[in-house]
Amino acid sequence: xxxVTQTPKHLITATGQRVTLRxxxxxxxxxxxxxxxSLDQGLQFLIQYYNGxxxxxxxxxxxxxxxxxxxxxxxxxxxxLELGDSALYFCASSxxxxxxxxxxxxxxxxxxxxx
Amino acid sequence: xxxxxxxxxxxxxxxxxxxxxxxxxxxxxxxYLFWYVQYPNQxxxxxxxxxxxxxxxxxxxGFEAEFKKSETSFHLTKPSAHMSxxxxxxxxxxxxxxxxxxxxxxxxxxxxxx
Numbered sequence: 001x002x003x004v005t006q007t008p009k010h011l012i013t014a015t016g017q018r019v020t021l022r023x024x025x026x027x028x029x030x031x032x033x034x035x036x037x038s039l040d041q042g043l044q045f046l047i048q049y050y051n052g053x054x055x056x057x058x059x060x061x062x063x064x065x066x067x068x069x070x071x072x073x074x075x076x077x078x079x080x081l082e083l084g085d086s087a088l089y090f091c092a093s094s095x096x097x098x099x100x101x102x103x104x105x106x107x108x109x110x111x112x113x114x115x
Numbered sequence: 116x117x118x119x120x121x122x123x124x125x126x127x128x129x130x131x132x133x134x135x136x137x138x139x140x141x142x143x144x145x146x147y148l149f150w151y152v153q154y155p156n157q158x159x160x161x162x163x164x165x166x167x168x169x170x171x172x173x174x175x176x177g178f179e180a181e182f183k184k185s186e187t188s189f190h191l192t193k194p195s196a197h198m199s200x201x202x203x204x205x206x207x208x209x210x211x212x213x214x215x216x217x218x219x220x221x222x223x224x225x226x227x228x229x
Contacts, residue, residue, distance in 0.1 A: 002158065002160070004158075033217070042219070042221040042222055043205060043221075045216075045217070048216065055216075090158060090159070103149055103161045103164055104149075104151075104207075104217055106158035106159040106160070108157060108158045
């Protein structure tokens with residue numbers, strides 16, 4: 001158990017819909033990362049938050065948005081869903097400091113299927 | 116900018132044989148390097164990490180990796196493969212100066228043949 005909790009584990013929805021994925025980081029971790037894993041794209045970095053502020057953006061689509069709340073949990077919002085958005089979405093947390101040599105701790109992922 | 120290249124998206128070995136998974140990185144500053152493993156329907160778990168201490172790093176489940184600066188490599192090895200080693204393996208690089216951004220390779224799927 002990594003200590004990172006993601007909900008829901010599975011989600012099936014239709015094209016055009018909007019979903020929200022939730023992540024609770026390890027206790028005390030201030031950084032939260034979101035990754036998308038699909039068969040053809042591998043593990044793609046989406047976005048990173050540190051203590052409520054956006055720190056880095058990767059290949060995140062404009063239809064996607066995220067935020068980190070004061071209690072440090074994070075949500076990834078996916079809207080106007082397309083078939084190609086079907087993937088496994090991982091949340092990871094690390095570091096009680098912005099700069100550290102620690103590793104990422106991954107949740108078990110949220111599997112999104114868009115029909 | 117950092118990047119990670121994993122040579123071979125699929126590797127097959129016989130049970131008991133040597134496992135060698137290749138990882139090369141590019142980084143403008145001394146990097147921190149990681150190997151993660153992902154079992155089916157699970158998240159990624161840390162196997163081992165290099166953070167500028169000993170160049171030969173030992174991890175869990177008998178895996179180890181050697182940091183070779185001259186070759187910009189961080190290959191993962193295990194002397195004797197076990198059936199339970201079948202999984203997806205990811206190499207990752209991080210630079211402290213960039214506020215802990217992590218960059219992952221495309222992964223190598225390891226198959227162990229009985």
